[in-house]
Amino acid sequence: MKTKQYIIIGILIFSLIACKKDDSKILNTSVSGKIITLGTNNYPGNDFKSKLLLQRYESSGILVGGFKTIDTISTDKNGQFSFEFKAKNDYSQHRIELFSEYDFHFTPEPLLINTGKKNNLIIKYVPYAWIKLHVVNQNPSLGDELYINWGGGDISRLYGPFNDTILKLRGGNLFTSPSISFYRNENKRDIRDSFYLPGFDTTYHSINTNI
The missing domain is CATH 2.60.40.1120 (Carboxypeptidase-like, regulatory domain)
Structure with a gap:
């Protein structure tokens, strides 16, 4: 009889310990x-x-x-x-x-x-915003190239005596800073530019190579 009581007590103690272990595994x-x-x-x-x-x-x-x-x-x-x-x-x-x-x-x-x-x-x-970018090669030369890297593999390429407008959908209420590179006669010139785009609106901006 005592043996059975010990077994029952042992099971109860083991159950309590198991419950405590399970509780410790819950966050x-x-x-x-x-x-x-x-x-x-x-x-x-x-x-x-x-x-x-x-x-x-x-x-x-x-x-x-x-x-x-x-x-x-x-x-x-x-x-x-x-x-x-x-x-x-x-x-x-x-x-x-x-x-x-x-x-x-x-x-x-x-x-x-x-x-x-x-x-x-x-x-x-992030709200939608649009950038309307006017790009002008004021003093063009044969073989001029302009690359505008918007990120994520989205690149705008312009060649020669360009005078173009680019419309892009971007994130609003943020600054955007595309990577801009101008090439002439194997020489590279990086153009740094950053502009703020208010959400739900179209922002007009211009870039003039002026070389």
């Missing part, structure tokens, strides 16, 4: 924040609730894996959100994937979450 995490248009405090959702995807990185083998959605969160009509979840203490990354898209806005990259902590996230959607 209580809270996330709150707001969605805004960059450069403002305005919500781009126009009084509509937006969706956010809570995702966890899961590995399916060596060097193989990806983020999988484990929950869907809705904002209020002002773009504010707040939620909590329990994360396993196994070093897996968690992030917020932005499900909703807004007219005339670029969708930001996903935001990583610090598990086991309070996270305050301000999600900034």
Whole structure:
């Protein structure tokens, strides 16, 4: 009889220890924040609730894996959100994937979450802006070339006695600084320029090689 009692007590103690171990592997995490248009405090959702995807990185083998959605969160009509979840203490990354898209806005990259902590996230959607760039080769020479590198592999090329206007869609409420190079007779001249583009607007700017 005493043997059975010892066995039962041992099972209870083991269960308590196991519970404590499991609790130590859980990271209580809270996330709150707001969605805004960059450069403002305005919500781009126009009084509509937006969706956010809570995702966890899961590995399916060596060097193989990806983020999988484990929950869907809705904002209020002002773009504010707040939620909590329990994360396993196994070093897996968690992030917020932005499900909703807004007219005339670029969708930001996903935001990583610090598990086991309070996270305050301000999600900034970059507004559209347009640059109307007038480029003039004032004193042209045979074989002149102008390269404007906007980034991301987007390059404008102009040749000879150019007098052209280039229209580009860019991010608004930001400065943009394209890499500009002018070539003449195998000589290269870099032109440094930077200009601010207000969101939802077209900015006019000019570049004159003047060589």
